[in-house]
Amino acid sequence: MNPTLRSITEQFPYWRGAAVPAALHGTEPHVLLGCGTSYYIAQSVAAALNVAGVPALAVPGSEWLTHPDAYTPAGTRPHVIAFSRSGESTETVQAARASQERGQRVTALTCEAGSSLTTHADTVLYMPTHPEEGIVMTSSASLMLLTGLRLAGLSYGDENIRAAEALLEHAQTAFPDVIAGRTHFVFLGAGELYGIAQEGALKLQEMSLTYTQAYHPMEYRHGPVSLVDERTVIVLLSHPGSVEAEATLVGELRSKGARVIGFGVPGDLTLDVQGTAMQRAVTVLPALQMLGECVAQAKGLDTTAPRWLTKVVTIA
Template identity: 55%
Template sequence: MNATERGIREQFPLWNKVGMGDIRPDPASVNIVVGCGTSVHIADAIAASLNAHGIFSRAVAGNEWTRRPQDYIPRHLRPNVLALSRSGESTETVAAAIVSRRNGLHVTAFTCAPGTSLEKNADATVLAETHPEEGIVMTASASLMLLMGLRYAGISVTPETTAGAEALLNAADPALASLIDGRSHFVFLGAGALYGVAREGSLKLQEMSLSQTEAHHPLEYRHGPVSLIDERSMVVFLYHPDTLEEESLLAGELMAKGARVLGIGGPGTVSLSVTGDADVRPLVVLPMLQLLGEYVARARGLDTLAPRHLTKVVTIA
């Protein structure tokens, strides 16, 4: 077991240490959730969760918010900004915080490192301890920031949630090798807050294993992308309980076209149940997606501690 896998498997006790203090969103304000790379996918899931709980929100990539905020919300709105960065030093995210405060906006930071540039340019900070062996690829830290975001939205994340996530990872573990065998095309499908997690699963597998990956809203998949499905495809279906019936029909169609389907919360070539309310499902499924990336990389003889072309912190001079 390498350090990447240890970080994935050993992250669960860290979840139960996270405290939010008294940091909560202003329900009367628009919220912009900013991040880069993994963090912007986590931001997407957080924004959807905030919206579902009555707090109007939008996820925006760091440099987009710095350079063209008017393309994402009308100029007259004065949003609060939630900035996500594992290191607290990602150039685009720090710049987004600096510009936001310069414009008189309130900035809250979610990070996994103390005393950073992001914290110095935020009005409030939530800090979580991540796994000490986490390398370039974000694993435990991504889960921790998503956990913070769900709690920020008012969702109850409990030790039972943690136990459910660990149980899902352990249930998926023995099935992954046979699912990925001979597969070179990977698709992640998820609706609502699960869409951001599907995007993160796709990114994780892409950067860890140099695989061809894509992520979509489930029922959008018939509208063009399905043309790529064949016997080389594996689909990770993150079922939403609200749309289980129609998503199950799609899974059946994909399996008939040659895909193997890992059904999380619904039918598939391998089907796994998910415990907990729908609100926490994005968090519960995330470690399992991280483990999938590690296993595909290992099957290809790749070292996830040294992913090609990547650095732990993206800084731009």
């Protein structure tokens, strides 16, 4: 078992020890920052905060650093929540510092205590991650998502963690057959699950050097569906608020030649997922990480050394 696989399959004890911050309340606006995986996690958390009645917007760290006026009206002083595994991603660190200089309160979610990001934060939420995690974000992504969603009121206990473990075990054995011969992967997720769909697409792309796409489920009909054929796998993360419409979409996509991996909705591979959209977001993430590993293995690629990538993106 390579280190990537270990960091995926052995992440659950770290979940059990993750921070449980108090849920946010009130009408104060929140801007959630991140880069890459951290940005997609921030998207899911922002959606969950909005559902909980707490105004929130996810913005890439580089955008908040250089174009903050494009995302909040002039004079707005939001609470900034910065997500970064290493706490050293240049754009996120600089954006946090600039936020403080503008008089904005900053909270850091990071897996590295004492990192640069923590020196530009008023509050730090620290989550130690799997020691063998390498370039690809696995356990750390799940931990930041779990902790971030708790800010939106997520309830996620040991029963939920056991369900995520069982889902991962099932998925690991079932994925090879459904992905065989397929080269085009599309991830679909609505609401709180859209950021997770984007993260699933990113994981598979960077781990297996495979072309991927991510969309809101119903939006996929509007143009992108033209690429669907017998080489396509659709990964649909079903939202409990739109199951019927998504089940209809599955039928349409299968009729065009796609194989469908349905998380919480019937497909060529059906994976049972229960709970709220927030709970599902956490539960499915390790299985999506495993999908990237399975596709990489099918292509003979080493996920401990993905092409052109480094563990921390820093800019001189």
